[in-house]
Amino acid sequence: MLNLHLIMKDVLIQKKQIAFGFFYLLFVIFAFQNNGVGTFIVGITAFTYLITTYSCASEEKNRADVMINSLPVRRSHIVAMKYLSVFIFFIAGTLAYMLFTGLLKNAAINIKIYMLTLEGFLYGFISVCLMTGIYFPVYFKVGYMKSRILNLILFFSIFTGISYLAQYIQQNDNNILNKLLMNFSISQRNIVITAILLALVIVFQLISYGISVKIYNSREL
Amino acid sequence: MIMEPILEIKGLRKEFKGFSLKEIDLKLDRGYIMGFIGPNGAGKSTTIRLIMNLLRKDGGEIKIFGKDHMKYEQEIKNKIGFVYDENHFYEELTVSEMKWVIAPFYKTWDEAAFNKYIKKFDLPLKKKIKELSKGMKMKFSLAIALSHNAELLIMDEPTSGLDPLIRSELLEILSDVIQDENKAVFFSTHITSDLDKIADFVTLIHNGEIILSMAKDDILDNYRIVKGGKEVLNSDIRKIFVGIKENQFGFEALIKDKNQAKRKLGDRVHIEKPTLEDIMLYHTRRAQNA
Numbered sequence: 001m002l003n004l005h006l007i008m009k010d011v012l013i014q015k016k017q018i019a020f021g022f023f024y025l026l027f028v029i030f031a032f033q034n035n036g037v038g039t040f041i042v043g044i045t046a047f048t049y050l051i052t053t054y055s056c057a058s059e060e061k062n063r064a065d066v067m068i069n070s071l072p073v074r075r076s077h078i079v080a081m082k083y084l085s086v087f088i089f090f091i092a093g094t095l096a097y098m099l100f101t102g103l104l105k106n107a108a109i110n111i112k113i114y115m116l117t118l119e120g121f122l123y124g125f126i127s128v129c130l131m132t133g134i135y136f137p138v139y140f141k142v143g144y145m146k147s148r149i150l151n152l153i154l155f156f157s158i159f160t161g162i163s164y165l166a167q168y169i170q171q172n173d174n175n176i177l178n179k180l181l182m183n184f185s186i187s188q189r190n191i192v193i194t195a196i197l198l199a200l201v202i203v204f205q206l207i208s209y210g211i212s213v214k215i216y217n218s219r220e221l
Numbered sequence: 222m223i224m225e226p227i228l229e230i231k232g233l234r235k236e237f238k239g240f241s242l243k244e245i246d247l248k249l250d251r252g253y254i255m256g257f258i259g260p261n262g263a264g265k266s267t268t269i270r271l272i273m274n275l276l277r278k279d280g281g282e283i284k285i286f287g288k289d290h291m292k293y294e295q296e297i298k299n300k301i302g303f304v305y306d307e308n309h310f311y312e313e314l315t316v317s318e319m320k321w322v323i324a325p326f327y328k329t330w331d332e333a334a335f336n337k338y339i340k341k342f343d344l345p346l347k348k349k350i351k352e353l354s355k356g357m358k359m360k361f362s363l364a365i366a367l368s369h370n371a372e373l374l375i376m377d378e379p380t381s382g383l384d385p386l387i388r389s390e391l392l393e394i395l396s397d398v399i400q401d402e403n404k405a406v407f408f409s410t411h412i413t414s415d416l417d418k419i420a421d422f423v424t425l426i427h428n429g430e431i432i433l434s435m436a437k438d439d440i441l442d443n444y445r446i447v448k449g450g451k452e453v454l455n456s457d458i459r460k461i462f463v464g465i466k467e468n469q470f471g472f473e474a475l476i477k478d479k480n481q482a483k484r485k486l487g488d489r490v491h492i493e494k495p496t497l498e499d500i501m502l503y504h505t506r507r508a509q510n511a
Contacts, residue, residue, distance in 0.1 A: 003325070003326070005321070005322050005325050006322070008322070009311065009314070009322045012311075012313075012314055012318050012322070013311050013313045013314060014313075058311060058313065061312075062308070062309060062310065062311050062312055063307065063309050064309055064310070064311055066275060066305065066309045067305075067309035067310060069273075069274075069275055070273050070275065070298065070301075070303045070305075071298060071323065071326040071327075072294075072295045072296075072297075072298035072299040072326055072327065072328075073295070073326055074294075074295065218277060220275070220276045220277060221270070221275040221276070
């Protein structure tokens, strides 16, 4: 059984943070105008980081683990809901991004807008999965306070890494990486490559989930 | 048909740095309230966390409703109501939102019962948990615990930090709960006066060991405080005491068997009934000197 109300709880406890996250997405659209695909990646990674981090902090602040684990629910479900919440917030952020960019384009405001493509969506998804897939096992092992430094390092690595990469691609038209990415862009229609990339990310998340469950199952509360 | 105990613990062990729970045993039958007493740090919360499978045991057996507490964890927790000493709810949520998050976990959630307790406890549904007083938080916790037809209530220091009026209200509610003879309450506290009125059984834990576990009436019937001059004390007499306090004028001691007190000390001492607090203090003091 999916305990989706555990995810709804994340929405209820951080209405303000979610609203701020949407504003932040809007800010990124304006502030990162010349970053192409980087605009979406930076925006969605920051959006998901903000919400995931606040959710983890709230669990620890309230020592809610003790209460949740006293209810008739398996620990593996609690972990699963944390991972699932990332996907749900990723989708919500993506839809908000598409809505904002669509509205801005129609409003004919003189800014350079990156309209989301499948390529951007995939990079954003990989970025968010990398961040949470590495972070969650550590969070389930040591809790929020002890893991927040890693979380911050992960976030800024991905944040600056992506910005640097986007800049690099734009400045070096003929480098190998660009060719690879170009090839990938051209082969967007190639469902096989897309499926392989998606499968790799999902396998990565599943491995991360398995490790988190193993860790959380033996955690003492 | 012999009914299984609602809670049965055998040889339960848990090791920590600097503290260990040493093969404890206890048993609680349906229809009774057991007070679990002991000084702070004695192992009460550790035992409760082991029962709730929040901590992983190092050895021994815990059976709830006659079933292994790990193997049948979900089934068991569906029938357990819990109240802890601290707030573990999300403070940012309102009473109503918190209930909305918790209720779907229980197969037998009873909304009518919850609303009844909300009214009875005068709980404001729209208020955030962080705006509730400690007493209100405990009442909310109790309302949740009583709204899913739980058969076993497990409470870890629920009265700690509460004013006497709310404590007394809580104890009355527990007495009501136990009118249903299919239910039981396991209730830890370091305030022994909580148990004077409501407990059927008392289990005393100290330094991770169960010092005594028996019916409260048997304890109060048999144990006695003896007071007298130091001239009656000798090594044989000292052996029959659970614990002793001495000063320059005389002594005061706890003895397990009132008949033994009369037999060995006769009229040379003054004998009186102890309180549960006396029993806890003398037992733990002796253990400290051991």
